[in-house]
Amino acid sequence: MRTDAVTARYVEALFGLGVKSANLDTIKSDVDRLAASLARPGVLQLVLHPAKPRAIRRAAVEEGLAGASDVTRNFVDLLFDKRREGVLAGFGEAFRQRLLQASGVVEGVVSSARPLGSGELAELTVSLGSRLGKEVRLKNEIDPSLVAGIRVIVDSRMIDCSVSGRLIGIKRRMMNAALPH
Numbered sequence: 001m002r003t004d005a006v007t008a009r010y011v012e013a014l015f016g017l018g019v020k021s022a023n024l025d026t027i028k029s030d031v032d033r034l035a036a037s038l039a040r041p042g043v044l045q046l047v048l049h050p051a052k053p054r055a056i057r058r059a060a061v062e063e064g065l066a067g068a069s070d071v072t073r074n075f076v077d078l079l080f081d082k083r084r085e086g087v088l089a090g091f092g093e094a095f096r097q098r099l100l101q102a103s104g105v106v107e108g109v110v111s112s113a114r115p116l117g118s119g120e121l122a123e124l125t126v127s128l129g130s131r132l133g134k135e136v137r138l139k140n141e142i143d144p145s146l147v148a149g150i151r152v153i154v155d156s157r158m159i160d161c162s163v164s165g166r167l168i169g170i171k172r173r174m175m176n177a178a179l180p181h
Contacts, residue, residue, distance in 0.1 A: 003090060003093075003094040003097065004090070006084065006086075006087060007087045007089075007090050007091060007094050008094065010075075010079070010084065010087050010091070011091065011094045011095050011098050012098065013075075014027060014031075014071075014072075014075050014095065015095070015098050015099075015102070017071055017075070018071070021071060023069060023071060024099075026069050026071075026072075027069060027071060027072055028095070028099060030065070030068040030069055030072035031072070031091065031092055031095045031096075032092065033064055033065075033066075033067075033068070034061065034064035034065060034068070034072070034076070034088075034091075034092065035064075035091065035092025035093070035095075036064070036092075037061065037063050037064025038061070038064060038088060038089075038092070039092075043060055043061075044088070044089060046060045047060050047061055047085055047088060048085055048086060048088075048089065054080060057080070057085060058077075058080050061076060061088070076088075103135075104134050104135055105134065105135045105136075105137060106132065106134050106135070106136055106137070106154055106155040107136075107137045107138075107139070107154070108128070108136060108137070108138050108139070108152055108153055108154025108155065109138070109139050109140075109141055109152070109153050109154075110124060110138050110139070110140050110141070110150055110151070110152050111140075111141050111142075111143040111146060111150065111151040111152075111153075111162075112140060112141075112142065112143065112146065112149070112150045112151075113142070113143065113144055113146045113147055113148050113149070113162075114142070115140060115142060116140045116150075121138055121140060124138060124150075124152070125137070125138050128152065128154060132154070132155055134155070136154060138152070138154070145164060146162040146163065146164050146165075147162065147163035147164050148162065148163045149161045149162035149163050149165070149166075150162060151165060
């Protein structure tokens with residue numbers, strides 16, 4: 001998931017506050033609880049609805065803030081004061097991604113024509129981890145259009161070892177080849 005620049009700045013600010021106050025685990029659980037509350041049907045739409053009064057929109061997030069630390073509560077208040085409620089839409093996932101980044105972990109997707117076994121996925125995880133110098137967590141998705149092979153997207157990189165990817169590469173080279181006169 002791509003995070004917009006505004007959300008990224010706010011995530012970085014809250015993450016920095018958590019590190020500075022040695023309160024990161026508490027803030028993480030607060031953010032998880034708030035994200036789960038916002039994921040309930042209709043809650044996020046209410047929070048982001050421009051015609052609703054601020055007090056009603058702020059009250060909609062109160063259940064997710066039950067038992068939250070002062071840092072998290074003040075942070076959400078700041079978002080409402082600055083009219084940045086939209087940041088809450090992707091905040092939970094963006095914060096989770098920032099935590100992974102801080103711990104040197106990257107997530108990726110392995111697309112394959114058939115389900116990969118746990119041994120194959122583990123071998124690929126170890127290989128990519130040593131290549132990237134980070135811990136890698138992979139999720140397998142089935143894509144029959146690949147015909148055979150795999151396509152891995154991890155750490156903003158794509159490694160295409162699929163038959164369809166190779167066929168596309170051959171086609172591109174053939175189309176760009178100079179014709180003899």
